[in-house]
Each structure stands twice: as structure tokens, then as C-alpha cells.
Amino acid sequence: MVEQVAQMVVHGEAWTIKDLFVLPNEYVYWSIQIVLYPYMTGLVAGAFVLSSLYHVFNVEKLKEIARYALVFSFALLPVAMMPLMLHLMQPFRGINVLMTPHFTSAISAFGIVFMTYAFIVAAEIWFVYRKFIVESIYRLTEKQDCTRLERLLLPIYKVISLGAMDISDKALNSDHKAIKFLAALGIPVACFLHGYAGFIFGSVKANALWMTPLMPVIFICSAVVSGIALCIVSYYLFMEIRKWAAKRGKNWLLPDALAQGGTAIPVEQLRSIQEHEVKITSKYLLIFMTAALTLEILDMIFRGYTAVKSWDALRMVIYEHDFMKIFVYQYGIGNFLPFLMLLLPGLTTRRAVIASSLVLFGVFMMRWNVVIGGQAFSLTFAGFMEYSMPIIPHDIETFKEGLGGMLSVIVTPFIIFYFLNMIFPAFMTDNESH
Amino acid sequence: MKRRDFLKNTAVFVAGASVSVAALDFIDPKELLAANPELKWGFLVDTYKCVGCGFCVKACKTESDIPFEANVTRTWVERYVIKRDGDVVMDCPKGARDGYTTKLLDENRSGMVEVPDEEIAQAFFVPKLCNHCTTPACVQVCPVGATYQTADGVVLVDWTWCIGCGYCIMGCPYGVRFFHPVERVADKCTFCYHRISKGGNTACAQACPFGARQIGNLKDPNDPVAQAIMTQRVGILRDEYGTKPNVYYIGLNKEVR
Amino acid sequence: MKNHVWRPLFVVIVIVIGILVFRAFYVPSDFGVQERGYTFGYHRLSNEQEWKDYPAKHKGNDYCNECHDDKIEELESAQHGIIPCENCHGAAFDHPNDPEKLTIDRSRGLCLRCHAELIMPSSGRNDIPGIDPVEHNKGEECSECHNPHNPSLEDM
Secondary structure, eight states, rough: OOOOOOOOTTTTTTEEEEEOOOOTOOOOSSSSSHHHHHHHHHHHHHHHHHHHHHHHOOOOGGGGHHHHHHHHHHHHHHHHHHHHHHHHGGGGGGHHHSSSSTTGGGGHHHHHHHHHHHHHHHHHHHHHHHHHHHHHHHHHHOOSSSHHHHHHHHHHHHHHTTTTOOOHHHHHHHHHHHHHHHHHHHHHHHHHHHHHHHHHHTTTHHHHHTOHHHHHHHHHHHHHHHHHHHHHHHHHHHHHHHHHHHHHTOOOSSGGGSSGGOOOHHHHHHHEEEEHHHHHHHHHHHHHHHHHHHHHHHHHHHHHHHTTHHHHHIIIIIEEEEEEIIIIIIIIIIIHHHHHHHHHHSHHHHHHHHHHHHHHHHHHHHHHHHHHGGSOOOSSSSSEEEOOOOSSOSSHHHHSSSEEEHHHHHHHHHHHHHHHHSSOOOTOOOOTTT | OHHHHHHHHHHHHHHHHHHHHHHHHHHHHHHHHSSSSSOOOOEEEETTTTOOOHHHHHHHHHHHHHOSSSSSSEEEEEEEETTTOEEEEEGGGGTTTTOOOOOOOETTOOOOOOOOGGEEHHHHHHHHOOOOOOSOHHHHTSSSSSSEEOSSEEEEEOTTOOOOHHHHHHOOOOOOEEEEEEOOEEEEOOOSSHHTTTTOOOOOHHOOTTEEEEETTTOOTSHHHHHHHHHEEEESOOOGGGGOEEEESSSOOTOOO | TTGGGHHHHHHHHHHHHHHHHHHHHSSOTTEEEEEHHHHHHEEHHHHHHHHHHHHOOOOOOOHHHOOHHHHHHTTTTTTTTTOOOHHHHHHOOOOTHHHHHOOOOOOOOHHHHHHHHOOOOOOOOGGGGOOOOHHHHHHOOOGGGGGGOOOGGGGG
16 A cells, blocks of 8 residues: 655645635635735835835935935845745745746746836846946945955956946946836836736636725735835934934944044934925825825725625625634725825824834725735635734744744845945935935 | 858758658658547536435545645535425535535525425535546646646646645636645546546546546547537536536536535 | 946856756656647656556455355355455455455444435435434444345345
């Protein structure tokens, strides 16, 4: 007899709770990582759109946050891929998506769109920082007593300069043009990257909750919302850290050489930059929030009004099982509350930041309610499933698809940003950068 | 002039080549047909005959190396109990791998439910398996070409190429796909391709003592399955998804999901 | 130093060429669009043969008949003659080589698959003689009283 000695794990069984009539093979196959995937790509797309507002539409007021948003968007990029890799049962075969793309599948575009987008963001950063890179090469070459970090940075700068050492006005002028072009090109690509993430869900005809042509549009709007919100929150936090350091005469998150006169930027100056940028940005947040909310509510009303076969099961999920998650967390705390906070007169920086944090939470709950909510009912419409997120992992699978995997994905962009910021200082304020 | 010559030569060459290829085609159509016979696999389930013994599920699990203890299965049998007041109670404990041996219905978290005998208006079993749809939604959504349909209509998964994204599992309106507990790739019923392509029967149909399951060639008018579909009132599952399933059911009720 | 603007593009082109070269080695040569077209038939062709070569475990009554023809003949008219041998005796695999002896399932649970009484109007189950597993000789194996091949007690 053939003996079953191989290790056996039924994917999904560990975190799925079934109720009533559910088919034997049905589990919550797409869990927290797939919640995070559109969330992270949304953040990437949103952060990029924010930076493009300055570069393409010349919104001067967004100048400082635009450069930060661009670098942060680049730091988020690899993290948009991370949830997918963590989710794949065969992560080492992930390359197959690039090797034999089957374009009738929405997922197949990922490799190509993602790479196109990565190239655009990388090229834009290259043009934005080219002058700085060249200057740094000259500065570090001449410097005698290099620190260990500087000795490491010099070859990095030499490689990424791609040998283009010309920083004459004419050359810088063509840089400007290139930036404008790339930023403009990046907006549709960013929207496509995220819109197609919406298409992945919207095109699943087997899923009654997902299947709607509005899905890509809803995803793009909420992507821009969450991206802007994250930029506001993280920009505020980093500036707080810098203010805290400035009070102690230190200059953090900026290479020493760039700090004015070798000492820290005055606290007051940091505060005014912070206030200005955060408040202006929250105006844009408000505009995109209105669009996102309108579409989501339209979708909900439409489903209730048309009430096709699946509506009985959907209504159970929306109004009973997930009522708290949808109406309290997502719409209440995540949408209407920050909406009011941003609309009320006398907006302060702190209020804008709290509102943005709530928006981030709201968009996260929206992703959760779409991805997990879409699997909360059986294909039979006569049974329900619940995802109980594994908190304490007992094997690699429950780590990846549980709290551990979620935290790793959320923390990684900040770690990447920390190192990326050493090469491309995101808080550079000299007048000549773009 | 040179360019014109080149075009002319090319045209002559292409025309000549296509004539010779066409000539080959016309040599013997019978031989061609014999090498590539009209074949499209289909399946017929007679729900009246099914007694819910689950021998098909047991046989399938052994035949396709799905561990008996794993709570996933390539085929399963559902129980429908329709009460006199119109309520429908359904269950499918462990895919019915042990058959139905109790009157209690397993409602998962809601516990075991008993329907009193006198309240039962009708009750029956419905075996389920992959429908090997003519336009399979699962194949359409595979991002890497790891699942596909053969010329004779069977939908298969390439275990060496599947990345395990789960999109096909989400895309299937029938819930027949799952992650193989050992291979860790998407898996599903193959219509026992290794058996039927050698003239054999599927493991589930062979294990059924009552003939509730039959596989056949839908293109062959003399095939019993094709004849049954032609002459009897049969139904298919969830045609609203436009997947054109190739598993036909005798005695399908509107309550069947 | 003119046209430094194009340098990122050159890097991209080099990367893309690198990926295409890697692809040429990585993707099996028989991977491509087959008879069902790009939407439904894009795959590695040799996988079809791999599935055809998947080992069969159940061999069917004909296989049993090759050696146990006496038994098969005797049981053809038996009450349980419609049940394939392997349902109770286990899948043949490569018997008699591997396994040398099949493990017969004589459990009560096996019989109950059909003979636990259920009220199933409009289903074939209603026509099968059934018992209440809780009441009927609880805890005993069915084969202690019934002949698995000819279970009716009157015929014994």
C-alpha cells in the first residue's frame, strides 16, 4: 500500500469557520495578505499621484511633500509585491507570471505593469536627484575623512549616476522636462496598476460581491485617498521626529552635509513646513474621498435595489455578519468621521493627521470587507464562512496568513524608506531641486 | 526593381508552400479523422439512483492521492432535505467520504440538525464533480497557463507550473477546486484522464454500484451518455455563469445549488 | 555628454533583454497555445501525457477476474453482486505484487453507507433495506450475522 507520510496541510482550514451549508472545498483562500495587496498597491499609486500633482500640474504648495511622496512611493513599491509572494503557495514560481503570462487573467498583467511602473518611478527619482547625486560624488571624492557610511555611499552614487555627470543648466533643464514627462506618464500607469487590482476582483464572475464594473474605479479612488492619507501621516511623523531631534541640536533623516551650516534646521521652520504641507494635502484628500465614497455607496444601493439571486446572502453578510466592520468601522470611523473633521473650519495639523489616520484605517477596512467579505458566503448562498485571523502562528502558513505576516508587510516600507532616505534624502529643501 | 522581384518570389514561394500543405491535407481525410477522432468527454449523473453511500468519494480520494483525512476532495455528494413547509436543509459532512449514515444534518457551526421524518417532503443526494466546462472560468483566470483544456474537453492542472495564487479557485463557480494538501498547488477532478484516455472508466463511476455516474463521449451519437442527454430531460448546474458545463444531471431540482 | 536623458531607458532595455534571454532558457519548449486557443489552451503540451501516465489504483472487476474468476462467477448473481470488489476489498494497486494482500474493510461503517435507514423520498436510498444504527445490534460487526456477499439472513 502507498502510505501517506508526506506532510499534509489543507490550506485555509486553520482560519476558516464554516456555518450552515458550505461546499467541502470552500475556505477563505484569500486572507490577510490579499487584503494587504490592494492596500499596498493603493498606497503606492496614491503617493505617486500626490507627487505628480506638483510635478505635472505645478501645484507649488505641494513642493515639499511631493519629493517625500515620490521617495516613499518607491519604498512602498517592493512591498506591493510582498503580500503576493507571501500568499503564493509556490513563491519560487512567482517568476512564471513574467515568463508565460496568460493575458486573459487579470493577475498576469501584474509582472509587466508592476515593472513598467517601477521603471517610471525609478527614472523619475533618478532625474529628480541627479544633480544631488553628481554633487555628492564630487563632494565625497574630495572629502578626506569619510565615515563608513560615506565610503559605502560613494560607489553607490557612482553606479546610479550612470556616468551622466553633466549638471550644466542645459542638462538640468532637460532633466526638468523628463521629470514632467515621467510624472505625467506615471499617473495613468499608477491608476492602471491599481485599477487592474480592482479588476482582479471585479472580474470574478463566480463571486457575487466582487463582480461589478465599478470595482476598478472604486479601487483607484480609494487608492489615491489612502496614498495621500499615508503621506500626510508619515510625513507628519517623520517631521515630528526631526523636530524632536532639532530641539536637541541634531539633524535626523538628512545627511549631515545637507543640513544648513552643519547644524540642525530651526524647529520653527520645520513646524511651518509641516503645517503648511499637511493642511494643503488634506484638501486634496477631501476631494478624492468624496469621489470614493460616492461610488461605494452607489454600488451598495444598486445591489439592494436590483436584489438579484445573490442579494439574500449578500444582505446577510452586509447587514448582519459584517455590520460592524462595514457600517461602523469602514463608513463611520473610516469615512464620515474624518470627512467631518476635514470639513469643519479651523483645520489644525493635528486634526488633519488624526483624520488621515482614520482614513487609512477606513480604506484598510474597505479592503478587508471586499476581500474577506467576498468570501464570507458560500457559492451555495446557503452557508457562510468567517476568517479568524491567526494571531499566534503555529506553522509558517498561519504566520504568513495571520497577524505576523500582516505586521511584516506594514513595517517593511518604513525600513526600506529608512535606507532609501540615506541615498535619496527625501527631506531635502534646497531650492534647486524639483 | 529588386524589391518587386523579392515580393514576387516570396509570393510564389508562399503560394507553392500552401498548395503543397493543402495537398497533404487532402490526401486522406479518413486517416486524419482516425488520428484525431471527434471526442468530447461529458458526464451524466442520475440523482434518482444515488443513495449517498460515498463510495465514489472514497474511490476518488484513493485514485487521485488526496489524503483521506484531508477535508478537500475532487468529488463529493450533497444531501438535500426539502421540508413540507418549503424549507431546505442541506449538508455535506467531509464531502460524504464516509457516506450518509445518520439522519442528523451537519450544519457546521450551527451544529447537528434533525428533520423529523414526517416533515420531509422529498430528500435526495446530488453528486458533484468538476463540470469540465466548455468555456471554463478557472482556465481563463490562470495567470501563467498552468491550467488548461485539452482538445477532448478535459480541464487539467499542470502541477509543475502552478504558482498557487488561488485565482482559479476563486474563479470557479462550482467550488470544485482546492489546494492539494501535499503538492501545494491547485487541484481538481481530471475526469480520471489517465483512465478514460486508455479506454477505462472513471474511478468514481466504476465504484458506483447503482450506475448513478457515467462518463461518455458527447460527440458519439451511439454513446449511452450522449443518448441520455439527447433523449431525456437533463439539467446543468448554474448555467447563469455562462461556463457551459459538461456534467449533466437527471432529476435536478430547483433547490440544488 | 549630450542626451544623458536616455540613459535610464538604456538600463531598462538591458533589463528587458536580460529577462527575455532568461525566458528563452526557463520556459519549456513545448509551452504554447494548443488546440483550445490562447484563452483555454495555453499550456505545456507534455503535461497532457503526464496526466495520461498517472498511475491507476483501481483496476476494476475484470482485473480481479484474471485470477479470481471462480469467485467472480459465483458472486455475479449474489445480492451484493452489483458492488465492485474494490469497494470493500480495497483498491488493487499492483496486487498481487504490491500489496501482496488487500486489506478488506469489514467495518460496520462500511455497511451503514447504504443500510443506515434514512427517509429519502424521491431517492434510490429509500428502496434499500435500512436499519437504525443506534438500535440494531449496536457495537457488533455486521459480518458476524450477515454474509457480506449475500447478506439476507433468510438465504443463509
